[in-house]
Amino acid sequence: MIVAALTGNPNSGKTTVFNNLTGARQHVGNWPGVTVEKKEGISKYNSREFKVVDLPGTYSITAYSLEEMIVRKFISQEKPDVVVNIADASNLERNLYLFSQILELGSPAILVINMMDEATEKGIQIDIGLLSTLLGCPVVPMVAVKNRGTQELKKTILESADRSLHFREIRLNYGTEIEEEIEKIEAVLKKECEGSSILDKYTTRWFAIKALEGDDDILQELTKEFGEDSPIFKQIESSTRHIESIYKQDIESVIVDFRYGFISGIAREAIKRERKEYISKSDKIDNILTNRILGFPFFALFMWLMFFFTFFLGKYPMKLIENLVGYAADGVSRLMTSPAWLKSLLVDGVIGGVGSVLVFVPQIFIMFLFISIIEDTGYMARAAFIMDRIMHWLGLHGKSFIPMIMGFGCNVPAVMATRTLESEKDRKLTILINPLVSCTARLPVYALFTAAFFAANQGTVTFSIYMLGMVLAVVMAKIFRKFLFPGESEPFVMELPPYRWPTLKSTFVHMWERGSMFLKKAGTIILAGSVIMWTLAYMPPGVRYGSAESLAGRIGHFLEPLVKPLGFDWKAAVALIFGFVAKEIVVSTYGTLFGVGEDRAAIISRLQGNFTPASAYAFMAFTLLYTPCLATVAVIRKETGSWKWAAFAVFYQLVLAWVIAFLIYRIGLLFM
Numbered sequence: 102m103i104v105a106a107l108t109g110n111p112n113s114g115k116t117t118v119f120n121n122l123t124g125a126r127q128h129v130g131n132w133p134g135v136t137v138e139k140k141e142g143i144s145k146y147n148s149r150e151f152k153v154v155d156l157p158g159t160y161s162i163t164a165y166s167l168e169e170m171i172v173r174k175f176i177s178q179e180k181p182d183v184v185v186n187i188a189d190a191s192n193l194e195r196n197l198y199l200f201s202q203i204l205e206l207g208s209p210a211i212l213v214i215n216m217m218d219e220a221t222e223k224g225i226q227i228d229i230g231l232l233s234t235l236l237g238c239p240v241v242p243m244v245a246v247k248n249r250g251t252q253e254l255k256k257t258i259l260e261s262a263d264r265s266l267h268f269r270e271i272r273l274n275y276g277t278e279i280e281e282e283i284e285k286i287e288a289v290l291k292k293e294c295e296g297s298s299i300l301d302k303y304t305t306r307w308f309a310i311k312a313l314e315g316d317d318d319i320l321q322e323l324t325k326e327f328g329e330d331s332p333i334f335k336q337i338e339s340s341t342r343h344i345e346s347i348y349k350q351d352i353e354s355v356i357v358d359f360r361y362g363f364i365s366g367i368a369r370e371a372i373k374r375e376r377k378e379y380i381s382k383s384d385k386i387d388n389i390l391t392n393r394i395l396g397f398p399f400f401a402l403f404m405w406l407m408f409f410f411t412f413f414l415g416k417y418p419m420k421l422i423e424n425l426v427g428y429a430a431d432g433v434s435r436l437m438t439s440p441a442w443l444k445s446l447l448v449d450g451v452i453g454g455v456g457s458v459l460v461f462v463p464q465i466f467i468m469f470l471f472i473s474i475i476e477d478t479g480y481m482a483r484a485a486f487i488m489d490r491i492m493h494w495l496g497l498h499g500k501s502f503i504p505m506i507m508g509f510g511c512n513v514p515a516v517m518a519t520r521t522l523e524s525e526k527d528r529k530l531t532i533l534i535n536p537l538v539s540c541t542a543r544l545p546v547y548a549l550f551t552a553a554f555f556a557a558n559q560g561t562v563t564f565s566i567y568m569l570g571m572v573l574a575v576v577m578a579k580i581f582r583k584f585l586f587p588g589e590s591e592p593f594v595m596e597l598p599p600y601r602w603p604t605l606k607s608t609f610v611h612m613w614e615r616g617s618m619f620l621k622k623a624g625t626i627i628l629a630g631s632v633i634m635w636t637l638a639y640m641p642p643g644v645r646y647g648s649a650e651s652l653a654g655r656i657g658h659f660l661e662p663l664v665k666p667l668g669f670d671w672k673a674a675v676a677l678i679f680g681f682v683a684k685e686i687v688v689s690t691y692g693t694l695f696g697v698g699e700d701r702a703a704i705i706s707r708l709q710g711n712f713t714p715a716s717a718y719a720f721m722a723f724t725l726l727y728t729p730c731l732a733t734v735a736v737i738r739k740e741t742g743s744w745k746w747a748a749f750a751v752f753y754q755l756v757l758a759w760v761i762a763f764l765i766y767r768i769g770l771l772f773m
Contacts, residue, residue: 103151103262104179105144108172108203109187110196111158112479114215117245117607118187119155122255127153146255151262154181162202163316170318176208177302182262184210185254190220190227190242193372197364204236204271207304209261212240213254218247222382224375232371237269246604275310275359278347282340283309289336293327312337313344314353383600387483396487403480404567407471409560412548415464423460423701426452460701464548465541466616472509473611477603481506504531505574508538509567512733515540516740526586532737533581533750536729537574539567542684546724549688553705554717562718570725573757634679634686634693653694667723667759668716668766680724682731687724715769719762727758 109115119127123142140155156175157168176184184203188196193214203210214220214227233240239257243250274280286309294305303311311319312333323333341352348355390399430452437447475481484506508515515535519528539547547566551559637653644650649658649671656678657671664674676690688704697703712720728751729737738747 103149103183103259104181105151105153105258105262106175106179106181106184107153107155107187108176108184108199109158109213110160110189110199113158113187113189113196114243114245115155115158115187117604118185118213118215118243118251118254119153120607120610121245121248121251122153144255144258146252146259149259151182151258159199161199162206163314173206173318176203176206180208182209183258184208185213185258186210187213187215187245190214190216191223191225193220193225193227194364194368197367198360200236201273201360201363204238205273205307205310207270207307209264210238211254211257211261212236212238213243213250214240215243215245217242218244226373226375228371228373232367235367235370237271246601246607248604272306273360273363275356279313279344279355279359282313282344286312286333286336286340289333293331293333310356313340314356315341383479386600390480391483391486396483400484400487401568403475405560405564407468407475408564408567411464411468411471411544412551412559412563415467415548418463419460419701422462426459427700460545462616462620465544466612468541468544469612469616470608473608474603476611477601477608479600504535505538505571508535508540511542512536512538512540512729513736516733516736519740529741529746530578530581530586532740533746533753534574534577536733536750536754537570537577537726539570539725540684542730543724545685545688546680547721549691549701549704550708550712550717550721552701553708554712554714566721566725569722569761573726573761577753577757634675634690637675638693663759666766667719667762668713669720669723670711672711673720677723677727680730681728684724684730713769713773715766715773718769719766722765723758723762725758726754726761728754 107115107119119140119142122144127140127142138157142153142155143150144153145151154175156172159166159168159172162169162173162176175181186196186200186203188200200210200212212232214229214232217227220227227242229240229242239261241250241254241257243254245251275283283306287305290305290308308319312323323331327333344352344355389395433447433452437443475484504515504519512535515538516532519531519535544563547563548559551562555562634653637656638651640652648654653675654671657675660674660678661669661671664670664677672691672694675694676687679690680687691708692700692704695704695707697707708717728734734747734751737750738744741747
């Protein structure tokens with residue numbers, strides 16, 4: 102099957118193009134051996150199908166980051182039939198840097214110029230035909246958010262793969278001195294690599310250029326294949342000294358300058374600007390939303406609105422699901438009379454446990470919908486930009502806020518996202534504070550307790566819990582920076598993509614990708630946890646289900662002295678233990694211990710007899726802060742390479758949760 106690889110800078114619209122090409126015929130996994138997301142899909146044009154591989158967004162294909170290495174190795178080693186590079190029409194010169202490197206790899210390439218409408222609005226005119234001639238490859242204009250140009254792109258991909266379109270080899274000229282040294286290195290490479298498979302991946306010219314640039318990955322391959330004493334290294338060293346003596350600067354900078362010179366020449370020929378001075382709509386909006394004074398209040402307002410509408414809109418479908426789960430439990434209860442233990446397992450354990458969590462699916466999907474809208478409009482980058490001023494002042498790397506924002510969805514991919522941080526200290530610091538950001542797994546707990554004790558202000562109270570996590574993340578970052586990871590944080594530059602109207606298709610695809618993970622968890626981890634919880638509540642035989650005499654009750658009573666100062670009882674201790682597996686299980690555990698299964702109204706009624714508003718808020722704070730879920734702990738261990746940091750994360754969060762919950766409860770008692 103024909104394979105087309107999608108590349109492009111971040112915020113170039115690559116994901117939208119991928120969704121337009123593949124629709125629902127796509128799947129997500131990880132690249133072999135790494136935890137970077139891999140997307141593939143099938144596209145169809147005139148009864149012909151081809152595979153589309155969405156490569157990670159990157160600005161170049163050097164060897165500085167994992168994403169760059171994935172893109173480079175896929176293009177050079179997997180050799181897709183065609184490489185499709187998505188570029189932002191309004192920032193074409195910057196986007197052409199990546200494309201110039203792709204052309205040097207020698208793969209058949211298509212340049213897609215996306216967001217043509219925005220370029221026109223800014224007074225930018227692009228001569229598509231001339232640009233295609235200058236680059237020696239097809240150029241396809243698109244407006245991906247409006248699905249304009251998708252069919253033309255499909256047609257171009259197939260024609261390019263069939264080699265029915267003309268491709269002209271473009272050779273960037275690096276000047277007389279550098280070109281002479283490239284030829285010398287090529288000659289040595291061809292001699293030394295005779296019979297070796299190392300040049301099957303790349304052309305000798307590309308290999309020589311990257312070796313001159315000091316590319317670590319290429320140099321390691323050469324060392325592994327030929328050893329450090331190879332004539333190749335002697336020639337590279339000689340050529341490097343010669344070039345740097347002429348240009349009086351490091352060779353990598355010299356080569357980068359020549360690439361930008363190539364791009365500048367193309368831009369002068371094919372890109373015309375009608376207006377020199379232009380203030381875009383995005384700039385006008387940013388004058389308000391990223392204002393030094395108004396930026397943070399607007400960010401807080403948008404977050405509050407997200408929680409308000411999550412609970413306001415979610416309560417209606419929640420009632421429907423609650424009734425459906427109740428009907429299922431009643432049906433099984435009527436049809437099954439014996440054996441009693443199996444009936445109890447199905448009704449109280451499976452339906453009651455999983456059903457009590459499924460009730461909150463609408464709220465979780467609504468929250469993911471709002472997060473998708475915030476991302477697709479371009480405001481998510483602004484949120485990081487706004488918060489960077491605060492985080493950087495407190496000693497936290499500005500880039501660290503990107504994984505923290507991802508933590509609103511799930512802490513697992515958020516911890517993985519810290520790989521983009523160059524500094525080892527900043528990476529570990531960000532990993533340690535990331536679980537303090539409240540993920541959607543905790544949302545069912547907040548929804549249950551706010552419905553029981555703060556029904557009139559659910560959104561506001563939940564918003565305060567999320568803000569508590571953010572504030573404590575900043576405080577702990579300051580403490581860790583001073584005592585565990587001393588030193589200055591690196592400067593932070595954040596690209597702000599233009600604001601765009603999100604498309605329904607893109608927004609709902611993103612919502613479903615994230616929300617479906619919760620449904621899968623409900624069918625696996627939460628189900629398993631519910632069954633284990635049922636077993637502990639049912640055993641030993643003969644005791645009242647979920648009573649203090651059950652195994653669950655005995656465990657809870659053993660731990661009760663630890664949580665009693667926080668206003669919690671033994672049931673809370675048991676619920677929190679099971680929350681270590683997955684935070685959602687806290688809700689189903691209460692349904693089991695109260696003996697009411699999935700009946701949300703009954704759970705709320707029982708909670709009101711076990712908690713006060715002060716202890717309820719303390720419980721939500723404890724759920725927010727205490728030990729990360731099992732999956733997050735495992736990822737922390739993997740990303741830090743040590744159980745020491747994973748254990749430290751568990752320990753310090755337990756202590757922090759206990760102290761904060763204690764303060765909340767004790768201060769709350771003063772006002773009761």
